[in-house]
Amino acid sequence: MTSAAAAQTWRGNGSMKLSFHGAARSVTGSCHLVEAAGRRILVDCGMIQGSRDLEEENATAFGFEPHAIDIVLLTHAHLDHCGRLPLLVKRGFRGEIIATEATRDLARLVLFDAAHLQEEDTRRRQRGAHRRGVDEVEMPLFTLLDVFDTLDRFGRRAEYGATIELAPGLRVRFFDAGHILGSASVLIEIDQGDEPRRVLFSGDLGNAGRPLLAPPSAPAEADIVVMESTYGDRRHRPYAASVEELCEAIAATFRRGGNVIIPTFALERAQEILFALRQGIEQSRLPPSMAVFLDSPLAIGATEIFRRHPRLYSAEVAALFAHHRDPFSFAGLHFVREAADSIAINRVTGGAVIMAGSGMCTGGRVRHHLRHNLWRPEASIVFVGFAANGTLARRIIDGARQVDLFGEAISVRAQIHTINGFSAHADQQELIDWRGRIAGVEKTFLVHGEETVMSVLAEKLPGPVEMPYQHQAFAL
Ligand SMILES: [Zn+2]
Structure with missing residues (x-):
């Protein structure tokens, strides 16, 4: 019809x-x-x-x-x-x-x-x-x-x-x-x-x-x-198994000397991933001084709003707030607001987790990070959310060997992970x-x-x- x-x-x-x-x-x-x-x-x-x-x-x-x-x-x-x-x-x-x-x-x-x-x-x-x-x-x-x-x-x-x-x-x-x-x-x-x-x-x-x-x-x-x-x-994988998978993907990428790019939805997903990374560091599954860039003014703004509504969370997270501990923060975390600071991340060729939007890679700063990392076999791209048909994220997930970014053909040589338990x-x-x-x-x-x-x-x-x-x- x-x-x-x-x-x-x-x-x-x-x-x-x-x-x-x-x-x-x-x-x-x-x-x-x-x-x-x-x-x-x-x-x-x-x-x-x-x-x-x-x-x-x-x-x-x-x-x-x-x-x-x-x-x-x-x-x-x-x-x-x-x-x-x-x-x-x-x-x-x-x-x-x-x-x-x-x-x-x-x-x-x-x-x-x-x-x-x-x-x-x-x-x-x-x-x-x-x-x-x-x-x-x-x-x-x-x-x-x-x-x-x-x-x-x-x-x-x-x-x-x-x-x-x-x-x-x-x-x-x-x-x-x-x-x-x-x-x-x-x-x-x-x-x-x-x-x-x-x-x-x-x-x-x-x-x-x-x-x-x-x-x-x-x-x-x-x-x-x-x-x-x-x-x-x-069905989604259980949350705990997804955190495990994320920590393993990061650790393996760091051993190869690469960066981990996480295309991130600014609302909820970014904060959940920050929370999971914080947990991974606390439980010694991730390096304590690991550099994490949240390269998204929108996600940073959202994280600030998340801090303003402590009563809307689960008991575990509410307890953290009650003890004046920030569930979305840890030592190596950098909030990247300015475009110049975002461009400076391009010089980091390994050992960092870079979270940037948009989640489906249709626009935003993540496309620059993909341009600098997608062709590196030592890097990883970790998808943690939904990727609609027709989006760059979906093409990469579906196994494209080459994608177009800023008018340039970029080979896909990085490890590609999709972890759906963070959905x-x-x-x-x-x-x-x-x-x-x-x-x-x-x-x-x-x-x-x-x-x-x-x-x-x-x-x-x-x-x-x-x-x-x-x-x-x-x-x-
Ligand atoms: Zn929604």
């Missing part, structure tokens, strides 16, 4: 409409719309990420009128969930954005960073066009000013478990999704006859057993569940268990997964399961 045909799909005679405008049979761009009780509520408004072609879709129409949206419920601060909010505001949204306090703090950082990248990218393309003598005026998707306007739209702060009234007969509750700091699943309740109708959006669900956050929680009951399916077809996402069994804890479900909608992966999970879930197409709408 084409998405145009899908947009016409309309079933049931319910008084609620649910439609999907992102992460439909794909992983990024989360954006779902609930229309009920005379209100239009958007759950997330994320950026589409991946190849250049995919990213160009961000500039197309949303599939609804931004000015007609009353409320946005933001599940968490990852760019693929909050990244189109400034565009929504730019195109006319004047309602309220509701999120947890940590999500608000992190989204602020993420959106300013995204606007900065958009503006830089546009300037670069304009310079290129100018050199070619083409008179082409490209506009960024949004600017820093749009981000300021977006921050003005953040209203009430959600607390886990507390009910927020959205309109008469319409409420929402946030549940800890255990995915990144401040992340939530949201349960929308609509008064209808004797019993309310309840629609639960999982947001992104965490991988239980990681040290920083609590495992995902869920309400006991819901009528409709919209859930993510990123890792719907596979911030639930694996197949955890997704099945989470869904299994919710009673009374009439229908489950799968989003936020690649189509083939989603189909595998759909087979394993109870009851009717839908895999909506982009812009498909359902009357419930």
Whole structure:
């Protein structure tokens, strides 16, 4: 079915409409719309990420009128969930954005960073066009000013478990999704006859057993569940085994005299890896004075925000904070903010761990570090997160012998490791268990997964399961 045909799909005679405008049979761009009780509520408004072609879709129409949206419920601060909010505001949204306090703090950082990248990218393309003598005026998707306007739209702060009234007969509750700091699943309740109708959006669900956050929680009951399916077809290695694998990869690389490059997502993953390295050093599995460069202003900013929310962590990490010990710090750690200091790392040819973004290597400082290390057989590249189709990270993981970086062909001779136990996402069994804890479900909608992966999970879930197409709408 084409998405145009899908947009016409309309079933049931319910008084609620649910439609999907992102992460439909794909992983990024989360954006779902609930229309009920005379209100239009958007759950997330994320950026589409991946190849250049995919990213160009961000500039197309949303599939609804931004000015007609009353409320946005933001599940968490990852760019693929909050990244189109400034565009929504730019195109006319004047309602309220509701999120947890940590999500608000992190989204602020993420959106300013995204606007900065958009503006830089546009300037670069304009310079290129100018050199070619083409008179082409490209506009960024949004600017820093749009981000300021977006921050003005953040209203009430959600607390886990507390009910927020959205309109008469319409409420929402946030549940800890255990995915990144401040992340939530949201349960929308609509008064209808004797019993309310309840629609639960999982947001992104965490991988239980990681040290920083609590495992995902869920309400006991819901009528409709919209859930993510990123890792719907596979199991993760246990966390402890993943830390072991990371320490071994680092030790072996240092013995060969190389550097370890870790393409790092700035939120959560960077802090988890810092925590794991700190543990490895404490347990004498890694050299005590090992040099670690966190070469990402965004990850550094996020780490500072993480330190501001000590009450959101697991008991083990909360105890460290209570004893004034920083879970994200150790002797050899260097925070690299300035570009000149980042370039200086190029002179380090061995014995260092270099963490830099972006996690999927689609941009950012990590591409420079790959250019300087990918061709060295003594170096290692350690992937610790999801790599979407079409990204440089995925090409390297899939065994490319040569990649293009800054117009130069670079041979891949470094050791390539993928360690998925650090994933911030639930694996197949955890997704099945989470869904299994919710009673009374009439229908489950799968989003936020690649189509083939989603189909595998759909087979394993109870009851009717839908895999909506982009812009498909359902009357419930
Ligand atoms: Zn996420």
